[in-house]
Amino acid sequence: MEQGKSSFRIESKLAQIGSVNDPATGAVNFPIYQSTAFRHPRLGQSTGFDYIRTTNPTRKVLEEAAAALENGDAGFACSSGMAALQTVFAKFGQGDHLIVSLDLYGGTYRLLEQIMSRFGVTASYVDTNDLEALEKCRQDNTRAVFIETPTNPLMMITDIEAVAGWAQQYGLLTIVDNTLLTPFFQRPLELGADIVVHSATKYLGGHNDVLAGLIVTKGAELSAEIGFLHNSIGAVLSPSDSYQLMKGMKTLALRMERHQYNATEIATYLQSHPAVAEVFCPGLEGHPGYDIQRRQSSGNTGIFSFKVKDARYVEPLLRHIKLIAFAESLGGVESLMTYPAVQTHADIPLEIRDAIGVDDRLLRFSVGIEHKDDLIEDLRTALEAARLEIEGGGSV
Ligand SMILES: *Cc1c(COP(=O)(O)O)cnc(C)c1O
Numbered sequence: 001m002e003q004g005k006s007s008f009r010i011e012s013k014l015a016q017i018g019s020v021n022d023p024a025t026g027a028v029n030f031p032i033y034q035s036t037a038f039r040h041p042r043l044g045q046s047t048g049f050d051y052i053r054t055t056n057p058t059r060k061v062l063e064e065a066a067a068a069l070e071n072g073d074a075g076f077a078c079s080s081g082m083a084a085l086q087t088v089f090a091k092f093g094q095g096d097h098l099i100v101s102l103d104l105y106g107g108t109y110r111l112l113e114q115i116m117s118r119f120g121v122t123a124s125y126v127d128t129n130d131l132e133a134l135e136k137c138r139q140d141n142t143r144a145v146f147i148e149t150p151t152n153p154l155m156m157i158t159d160i161e162a163v164a165g166w167a168q169q170y171g172l173l174t175i176v177d178n179t180l181l182t183p184f185f186q187r188p189l190e191l192g193a194d195i196v197v198h199s200a201t202k203y204l205g206g207h208n209d210v211l212a213g214l215i216v217t218k219g220a221e222l223s224a225e226i227g228f229l230h231n232s233i234g235a236v237l238s239p240s241d242s243y244q245l246m247k248g249m250k251t252l253a254l255r256m257e258r259h260q261y262n263a264t265e266i267a268t269y270l271q272s273h274p275a276v277a278e279v280f281c282p283g284l285e286g287h288p289g290y291d292i293q294r295r296q297s298s299g300n301t302g303i304f305s306f307k308v309k310d311a312r313y314v315e316p317l318l319r320h321i322k323l324i325a326f327a328e329s330l331g332g333v334e335s336l337m338t339y340p341a342v343q344t345h346a347d348i349p350l351e352i353r354d355a356i357g358v359d360d361r362l363l364r365f366s367v368g369i370e371h372k373d374d375l376i377e378d379l380r381t382a383l384e385a386a387r388l389e390i391e392g393g394g395s396v
Contacts (some may be wrong), residue, residue, distance in 0.1 A: 058239040069183040072216035081199025084213030084237030094120035100288040103151035117202035144173040149369035153364040157289025164192030185299040202331025206248040259302025320382035
């Protein structure tokens with residue numbers, strides 16, 4: 001259904017997702033096929049569709065688009081980002097070991113430590129940008145390296161090409177969670193990774209209104225294996241959610257450009273704000289991952305984190321923001337602020353959180369597509385109100 005469109009630029013591919021040339025109706029958008037069953041013309045024949053869990057026409061359009069966008073061989077749409085991760089991790093079993101990015105999405109850490117551990121899968125958490133550290137924790141039973149870049153919330157950058165090259169010499173798979181940059185800004189499979197995973201709930205959906213996950217694989221054998229797991233586990237995306245997700249993805253290019261612009265402007269503003277101790281934004285010069293990120297990605301995510309000077313600022317700041325919502329999640333058109341230590345990262349043990357710096361002064365900001373000046377004004381007012389409550393009197 002996406003035939004002949006592979007040579008177009010990514011903006012065109014995105015806008016044209018599901019665009020069909022239906023001679024019968026002239027429909028511009030691919031319809032939602034709710035049917036769970038598909039009639040067989042005769043014994044031994046199939047239209048290519050048998051049963052919804054295995055494949056469905058609407059989901060298939062989304063999966064082909066995902067594969068084309070990431071420049072992979074096959075795409076799989078799942079009922080959530082966690083379902084996508086679970087499907088990929090089900091490839092591993094008793095005695096297998098994984099090397100995983102240290103500053104990891106809390107849900108992924110929980111899946112590995114509390115679920116996959118029951119099936120005998122172990123994981124070591126390291127700074128995946130440190131090849132010596134990778135070498136040190138590699139074991140005979142290591143099967144894969146799992147990377148988030150940038151990480152969330154500390155925005156640490158990993159050199160995907162370097163890690164994939166290192167992994168390849170030992171026959172290890174490289175798996176990248178590409179949620180924060182999306183294929184619009186970063187395509188890990190082109191840098192040597194084998195599997196890309198997305199929480200499509202975030203930027204790909206983009207409107208804080210659909211829960212979904214995507215997997216894109218490279219290579220026939222790996223694609224067949226993930227396809228088998230996808231169908232066997234059954235955590236697949238419904239036809240209506242597939243449609244909803246595609247609708248969001250059509251505007252991904254426009255949204256990412258604005259997210260990036262707003263985040264850079266606001267991170268720059270906060271960098272010189274007297275109540276802010278530190279800003280973690282790989283799009284700003286001076287960030288330790290700035291050069292690698294520039295080399296391997298064509299842009300920056302709309303998420304950054306910052307530490308206020310005093311943890312006592314956090315509560316009143318979250319109470320005084322008006323345009324920015326205090327909420328968990330990221331990647332939508334609406335700006336959201338998260339407090340990782342008590343929200344997304346509560347399942348990560350305190351020692352690990354402290355070691356990487358996810359402390360009680362850290363806030364994560366998923367910058368939306370509102371006007372940057374309104375967002376800056378919201379932050380300025382809330383920080384000033386917080387300062388007055390804590391310190392009283394005078395102006396900053
Ligand atoms: C949200 C998120 C997930 C989990 O995805 P869900 O769609 O919430 O299940 C995984 N990885 C990252 C980086 C995320 O931000």
